[in-house]
Structures are given as structure tokens and as C-alpha cells.
Amino acid sequence: MSDVEGKIKKIICEQLDVPEEDVVPEASFVDDLGADSLDQVELIMAMEEEFDVSIPDEDAENIGTVQDAIDYVKKAVA
Amino acid sequence: MENSSPRVVVITGGSKGIGRAVAYRFAEEKAKIVFAHYDADDSDSQETLKVLAGMGVEAEAHKIDVSLFQDVDLFFREIFGKFERVDVLVNNAGITKDTLLMRMSEEDWDAVLDINLKGVFNCTRAVVRPMIKERAGRIVNISSVVGQIGNPGQANYSASKAGVIALTKTTAKELAGRGITVNGVAPGFVDTEMTAVLSDKVKDGFLAQIPLGRMGMPEEVAEAVYWLCSDAASYITGQIIHVNGGMYM
Numbered sequence: 001m002s003d004v005e006g007k008i009k010k011i012i013c014e015q016l017d018v019p020e021e022d023v024v025p026e027a028s029f030v031d032d033l034g035a036d037s038l039d040q041v042e043l044i045m046a047m048e049e050e051f052d053v054s055i056p057d058e059d060a061e062n063i064g065t066v067q068d069a070i071d072y073v074k075k076a077v078a
Numbered sequence: 079m080e081n082s083s084p085r086v087v088v089i090t091g092g093s094k095g096i097g098r099a100v101a102y103r104f105a106e107e108k109a110k111i112v113f114a115h116y117d118a119d120d121s122d123s124q125e126t127l128k129v130l131a132g133m134g135v136e137a138e139a140h141k142i143d144v145s146l147f148q149d150v151d152l153f154f155r156e157i158f159g160k161f162e163r164v165d166v167l168v169n170n171a172g173i174t175k176d177t178l179l180m181r182m183s184e185e186d187w188d189a190v191l192d193i194n195l196k197g198v199f200n201c202t203r204a205v206v207r208p209m210i211k212e213r214a215g216r217i218v219n220i221s222s223v224v225g226q227i228g229n230p231g232q233a234n235y236s237a238s239k240a241g242v243i244a245l246t247k248t249t250a251k252e253l254a255g256r257g258i259t260v261n262g263v264a265p266g267f268v269d270t271e272m273t274a275v276l277s278d279k280v281k282d283g284f285l286a287q288i289p290l291g292r293m294g295m296p297e298e299v300a301e302a303v304y305w306l307c308s309d310a311a312s313y314i315t316g317q318i319i320h321v322n323g324g325m326y327m
Contacts, residue, residue, distance in 0.1 A: 036255060038210065038252070038253075038255060042207075042210065045207070
């Protein structure tokens, strides 16, 4: 597991209060992990802080799954 | 409240008038009180601090222009650094620059909107994330009766206070899912420095519109603010409580 992946999963577990085993790549924040709109914004903001990146709203809308988040951050910090 | 540790209460415009009365009311429960003010000199805030100290509470005053986003952000960072949380935010800071719309300058419009409305946004913006994390919090915004009924000479002030009402309702809807309540208190004609500058003719005009036949006292407004932040009001959010002697119903 890469550093980015581990950090993102940790953020998701903390923000959504879900067990680590549920945070699989294909898990949808809304459908599988029970996130509401505020949770989604909080997740994005937490990732922005952790990785020192800026995620515009139009990009944030496309981050629907754990894998989406990992891919986005990896690309942004590359 | 039932909490064993004292609540941390932040009040803008807390050095005098309604804000000071709110500070004194919270002091009765021995809350930790941080108030912001933007007075030219510190005499009012010193007096307020003296009374609060006399009531045996931990209190501090900060000179802050609430219309400046960065300054407000820094102010709250300092508070969170020191107290770790904010339980109650009372957005009370407000100014008037009255004149008929026909004569109102752009500067007078901007100054009033920046402090009275943007200031509420700035302070709320600074506390919401920590409050969301805590899954608790109380926000009370001070509006005004004129935000509902309008008032000649107060295009800027009445618009800012109407804006506060809408901001209150939207914030309440956004934060309700996290156990945070957001309400407004709309005072009528209250005996403070703000109304002291009015001419007797204007004051008599107001009094004629008040069924209870007198001005309100800051303490009467503070009581409503305090109640909205108490357990007794746990199921109330997005509401505007009018404390106006019946001036508007």
C-alpha cells in the first residue's frame, strides 16, 4: 500500500467513522460508506489539508469512490 | 448546561450594548467568555472585563474587525488553540450608518453590509468545521426588526439584517444534521448606544409603534439569546425570535 493510499483510507475511516475493512477501492462514499453531503465536503477538505492540494468543486463532484480519491490525489501530488 | 466543563462562548460586539448583556448572562453559568470588539478605545471592553472578572469567570477581549476574513480566521485559530473548542457563537457585532437611500454613499452601504452581514459569515465560517467535528454547537445571530419591516434611513442596515435572517436559516439547514442549532434574535427598539443617537422625534415615532409602550433593555434581548443556547431550546433551529415589545408581530 502506497503512502497516499494509506493516508486516504485513514482519513476516510476517521471522517466517516467506518471500519478499515469497509474502505475498499470500489466503495462509494455515499452508497457504501453512508456519507452525506457534509461528509463529502469534509472528506475533500481533509484531503486538501493532508496533501496540501486544492480540489476544485467540479473535480470534487467526480470523486465518488475510494479509488477515485486515491487516483485524484496521486495525480495531484505527482 | 449539564456539561461539567464550562462552555466556551464567543460574542462579537461584546464590549457594550446587547453583546455585553449577553456576556453577562453567560457569565452567570460560569462560561469561558471571549468577546470581540472594534471600539476606538478600550474603555468599554475594560469595563466589561472588570464586571466579568467580578462575576468570577475567565474572560478575554480581542479587538477585531469582523469584516476581514483573514483577521477573523486568525482570531478563531487562536481561540481554538487555547480553548480547543467553541460551544456557542453569538454574532452580535453591528453598526449603523443611517441616511436616506437617495443620499447614501457607496462607502456607507459597504461598511454596514461588510460588518453586519459578511461579519456573520466570516465568524460562522471559522467555527463550523470544529463544531461539526464536535457534533454540537449553538450559533445565534442578532438580526433586527427592521430586517423584517424596513425602516426609512436604514437601507443598508435593514438589508444587512434581512440578510442575517436568510443566512441563519440556510446555516441552520446545513448544520442540523450535525447537532448544531442556528437561530436568530431580532430585537426591536433597544436602549443602547446605537439608539441613543436618535433624535427625540424619531424615538417618539418608534415608541408609538410599540404596544408595550417602552424601549427594550439589552438584558431582555440577552435572555432570549441565552435561552436559545440552553438545553431548553434543543429542538429549535432556523428560527428568528422577535424581542420587540410587539412592534412587529
